[in-house]
Amino acid sequence: MAIALALLTGCGQTAKKDKDTKPTVTVTILPQKYFVEQIAGDFCKVNVMMPPGAGEHEYEPTPKQVKELAKSDIYFFVGHLGFEKSWMNKMAQSAPHLNFVSCSKRIDLLNAACEIDHHHEEGDKEQDGTDPHIWTSPENVKTISKTICEELSAKYPEMKPTFEANLAKFVDQLNKLDNYIREELNDSIGHSFMIYHPALAYFARDYHLEQYSIEFEGKTPSTGHMKRMIDLAKKENISAIFLQAQFEMAKAEVIAKELNAEVIVIDPLAENWMDEMYSLAQKMKVALSPKTVASVE
Ligand SMILES: [Zn+2]
Numbered sequence: 001m002a003i004a005l006a007l008l009t010g011c012g013q014t015a016k017k018d019k020d021t022k023p024t025v026t027v028t029i030l031p032q033k034y035f036v037e038q039i040a041g042d043f044c045k046v047n048v049m050m051p052p053g054a055g056e057h058e059y060e061p062t063p064k065q066v067k068e069l070a071k072s073d074i075y076f077f078v079g080h081l082g083f084e085k086s087w088m089n090k091m092a093q094s095a096p097h098l099n100f101v102s103c104s105k106r107i108d109l110l111n112a113a114c115e116i117d118h119h120h121e122e123g124d125k126e127q128d129g130t131d132p133h134i135w136t137s138p139e140n141v142k143t144i145s146k147t148i149c150e151e152l153s154a155k156y157p158e159m160k161p162t163f164e165a166n167l168a169k170f171v172d173q174l175n176k177l178d179n180y181i182r183e184e185l186n187d188s189i190g191h192s193f194m195i196y197h198p199a200l201a202y203f204a205r206d207y208h209l210e211q212y213s214i215e216f217e218g219k220t221p222s223t224g225h226m227k228r229m230i231d232l233a234k235k236e237n238i239s240a241i242f243l244q245a246q247f248e249m250a251k252a253e254v255i256a257k258e259l260n261a262e263v264i265v266i267d268p269l270a271e272n273w274m275d276e277m278y279s280l281a282q283k284m285k286v287a288l289s290p291k292t293v294a295s296v297e
Pocket of ligand 1: 056
């Protein structure tokens with residue numbers, strides 16, 4: 001019994017030690033974990049700041065998470081998400097050796113949309129005016145992955161050939177995805193879609209679509225804004241409202257009901273980013289196809 005226990009404990013310790021000796025890098029959101037793993041394989045442990053189910057704009061790290069940043073070598077942050085900016089000083093103080101790398105580096109950034117209504121409300125804007133949802137575009141993800149590859153190679157030079165080979169494979173997959181989306185949406189160029197929270201601006205830009213946001217400047221829409229959106233949706237013949245899984249259904253459903261439209265749930269924060277993008281392309285294709293008009297024979 002004692003021997004068995006000792007063996008068990010021994011095994012446990014070996015496994016734990018092995019895990020602990022792996023270098024750690026931190027990312028903000030789950031899709032970035034996916035990107036790092038495409039490049040690094042299982043060479044490093046990826047620490048994700050935002051837990052599943054959290055909204056990317058409301059999230060605040062816990063003191064424990066900030067403290068644990070000290071274990072990481074690199075922090076690949078998204079670049080323009082609220083807490084990343086407001087917590088940067090605290091995080092840097094807690095982990096002075098940590099290399100902070102913005103995944104927005106070298107990306108052609110968009111301004112945060114303020115659809116139709118161009119009156120700016122008084123008060124604070126969570127973001128700095130830059131649309132932070134860079135990861136919803138395969139083209140952007142190519143740039144993000146190159147940044148990740150460069151930084152990892154600089155930190156762990158012995159792994160550079162492996163990282164670069166993995167990057168090449170991933171870029172191939174991204175090109176395939178991009179071609180697939182282009183083919184799927186080929187008949188939808190210039191069409192518009194409506195979404196509760198405007199997470200798809202980069203996707204819309206890449207595939208020549210127009211994104212209309214129900215949420216207004218990151219805030220719950222007013223009755224007036226809701227009414228304008230309903231009128232617009234009628235004018236544009238919009239038959240589906242996209243809703244991000246982390247957001248509440250109620251407001252999107254009000255508009256959907258008014259328009260007799262369908263609510264389509266997407267999850268841009270899903271860990272399996274590639275699957276989510278293929279699924280998004282299919283959902284978008286269905287949403288943008290001309291409405292089937294019930295005809296009486
Ligand atoms: Zn967002």
